[in-house]
Amino acid sequence: MATTLPDNASLEQDLVVAQAAVTKQGDTVRSLKASLKEKKADKAQVEAAIEQLKNLKASLDLKQKEFQSASGKTSSTNREAFRDAVKTVLERRLFYIPSFEIYGSVAGFYDYGPPGCALKQNFTQFWRQHFVLEESMLEVECPAVTPEVVLKASGHVDRFTDLMVTDVVTGDCHRADHLLEAALQALLDGKPKPLDTQERQAVHHLLATVEELNVKQLGDALEQYGVKAPETNNDISRPFPFNLMFKTSIGPRGDQVGYLRPETAQGIFVNFRHLLYSNGGKLPFAAAQIGQSFRNEISPRAGLLRVREFTQAEIEHFCNPDAKDHPKFQSIAREQPLLFSRALQMSEEKQPQAMQLGDAVSQSIIANQTLAYFIGRTYLFLLRVGINPKRLRFRQHLANEMAHYAEDCWDAEVECSYGWVECVGLADRSAYDLRAHATKSKTDMSAYEPFPDGSRMVDVLVAAVDKREVGKTYKKDGKAITEALESLPEEEKACMQADLAAGKPCKVTVGDAEFAITAAMVQIKQEKKKLTGRNFVPSVIEPSFGVGRIIYCMFEHCYATRKGDEKRSLFHFKPIVAPVKATVFPLFAQPTFIDQAQAVAALLTAAGLSTIVDSTGASIGKRYARTDEIGVPFAVTVDHQTLEDSTVTVRDRDSTTQVRVPIAEVQALLTELVKGRTWESMQQQYPTHASAADDN
Incomplete structure (x- = not known):
């Protein structure tokens, strides 16, 4: 009896099921490792889960090969083959290429070519509009070379x-x-x-x-x-x-150690006092920075996902640790991103669930409104730049992943051919960073908040220093040590009080020197004082965006081939980030048509719309295909009718449909389309133009 082979659709569905099983089992292994730390699981369970994951991966590999053999083509589920197809187009059209290629390249460095550079600039400009402008943030630009003392305070020198x-x-x-x-x-x-x-x-x-x-x-x-x-x-x-930091020296003598910054955040933290002053001393406020960061990866791989130099866009939102509500929270409270909470990761199903952010806060799944607000704003941003919402989830850190000082942490993870990739980190970092810099620099990093009801009698800790005892022990340093003890922040006074009571050694730092403090030198006691407000070190909510990672995932999510012609590839970039907004084609390579096309292009360029004029002798269909491949959303064609009535055709990349528009209205129309107007609404306004150009 002859056997019947399964059809390609069935094989591809099997691939989808197998990939989902691998993903779920990977989450199972991660949750079991977290349970192992909490002693809620044993080593045998973890080992069995790893073995099962290995078997599922082997099964997936076989199904991928079976599909490719039966169909003679690749599937988006066949991750490596799909990745290779996308990479081929990206490198051929110079979106990005390995740096220093003529000298053999250096791993972990990439150059953005003309379309990639334009797309990245559009991406960061839209990020600035979506966050910095709409949220009235304070933007800074700080040096990439950072003195060692700054990164010593932040912990990067010792722990990175x-x-x-x-x-x-x-x-x-x-x-x-x-x-x-x-x-x-x-x-x-x-x-x-x-x-x-x-x-x-x-x-x-x-x-x-x-x-x-x-x-x-x-x-x-x-x-x-x-x-x-x-x-x-x-x-x-x-x-x-x-x-992992690149070490360098500052100055001609080379005696001051510096590093290329591993993140952009520290420049914001060290400028906190200036930013607070710039904001009129009021909280909450947010500061932002877009810039290059550097990590000297040992063995970088995975293309743009793990590189040695990359662009970060980071926000530090400073707020009262006792008041983390957000005034604009209701604007995103009904958004329903896929949330992969700690509880869901530890559950049997291990699947994220769509949930309104308002419900997530009210049920204490997300720690506070401000963190949830930035999750919502990040969700909307990622959708606007072209990330598929079905392949985007916000995963909460498990207990064993959380930093000791963090209140709550979530990662925006995007699924691509490399699996689920962390693209944005969103964390409530409490007051850790400001406290670290305050301690190291001996600089006040607190904010002042007046009491709404006027003055109050408040319990405060006071350092009563025995100046004679300090002076007898430390002589000329006695005065500086006394001042340092008296100006200790409330939290440090409380720690010193507890340590002295327990007989533990205590130290105070003055400049670069540390001095031992005994119970005979200082007494920390509580007193009541009449105060009109209080000083506190603000908490920080930090969204941190890996620009290159998001862009790479966007490349994969926007990549497609024309139905019926898999050799004809294109990118469905959103107009807001597309490297070129429109191409202008003279139908024939004749001076009359070319002059008119250049005049139309000049109108578009004057409106800030990046434009290409393609007057080559290739057929209009082939020229459409060339620009589709770099993701140009709209094409304007000058034809015979243009010379008669001053109208042109405007073509939509995704549907390939065309309408006829007066030249005088093209500039305003394309501006609206780039800003978000739908093609469907525009089709109701202008007559459809029938053309078979896409078939040529």
């Missing part, structure tokens, strides 16, 4: 590290955890030989806990399993911490 190993022969560098994970996975795959049950269990356990290994444990594991350098098979060094 990955563990690295080197090839002892070639000196090539590799991420230690990546090498171990690859080696362990090869063992589970039966290479170089199958493992017995006990060995397999040990490998499973280690693979489940690689992220938790310290430097010694990671080094011991690499030695135990004989891990070698990839490609060369040479021995590797013991792992050691590698700071």
Whole structure:
């Protein structure tokens, strides 16, 4: 009996189901690792989940190959093949290319070509309009080179590290955890030989806990399993911490250490006092910065998603820690993004759910209105630039992912061929950053808030310093130490009071020096004072946007091929970010037509609409296809009728339909379309123009 092969649609549906299963199991592994930290799950459960994930990935790979073999084409579900198709167009049309290509390129660096550069500029300009202008934010621009003391205070100098190993022969560098994970996975795959049950269990356990290994444990594991350098098979060094910041020197003598900033946020924090003054001393307010950041990745991969230089757009919203409501919250309260809360990640289904942001706040799923407000504004922004809402979710950090100082954290994750990618981080960072800089710089980073009902009697902590005791111990430094103790912030006085009562050592910093403080030198006591207001260190709500990551996901979400002609690719860019808003075509390469086309283009350019005139001798259909491939949303054609009645045709890229419009109205019409007017509404205003040009 002959067997019947499943049709391509059935195979593609199988791929969709298999990919969903892999995604769900990946979330299961992550939630079990979080439960392991909280001792709500055991190691055997984590190991079993990893084994199941491996099997599901193997099944997905087989289904992808089966589909490609049966259909002779790729599917968007076949992630690697789809990614290659998108990348081919992006590089061929110079959206971006590897930097320094004629010298062999350097991993982790990319150049944006003409259409990519234009699209990125449009993206950041719309970000500025959507956030900075509409929210009346204070925008700053700070240097990329940052003195070491700033990044010492923020914690980047000590903690911004990955563990690295080197090839002892070639000196090539590799991420230690990546090498171990690859080696362990090869063992589970039966290479170089199958493992017995006990060995397999040990490998499973280690693979489940690689992220938790310290430097010694990671080094011991690499030695135990004989891990070698990839490609060369040479021995590797013991792992050691590698700071991901680019180190440099400031000044001609080179004696002042600096770094290329790993994020743009610190420039905002160190300018807090000036920004508060600029805002009239009032809270809340937000400051923003768009700029380059640098991370010296050990082994960058995944194209624009992991690079060594990238553009960030960050917001720091400063507010009263006891009042995190937002005055414009109701404007987004009914928005329903997909929320992947902590509870949903730990549930059996492991699926995000659409939920009104107002409900998420009232049910304490999102910590406060201000954080939810920025989630809503971020959601609307991502939709406006072309991210598919069905492939966008906001995932809450699990307990083991949260920084100790954070109140709540969510990531805007976008699904692309690399899986779910974190593109925006939204965090309530409490007052951690301002406190860190206040402590290191000995600068007041507090804000003042008058009491609404006038003066009050308030309990305050006062440092009663025994100046004789301090002077006897520290001589000439006594005066500075006394002043430092008396000016300690309320929270630091409370900590010192508790430590002194417990007999613990205490220190105070003056300049670059630290001095030990004893109970004989200072007494921290509570007193009542009549005050008209209070000082406090503001909390910070931080949305941080990875511009390159969002743009890459946007490339994939907007990529398509023409129905019936899969070799004819195009990008469905939203007009607001499209690199070119319109192309102008003379139907024939004759002076009369070309002159009229250039006159129309001049009108559009005068309105700020980027325009290309294509007067090549190719057919109009081929010229349409060329501009479709770089995502130009509209095309204007000068034809015979233009010379008779001063009208032109305007074509929509997505539907390929055309209308005839008077030249005098083209500028205003395209401006409206770029700002968001729908093509359908415009079709009701102007007569349809029938053309078979797209078939030529």
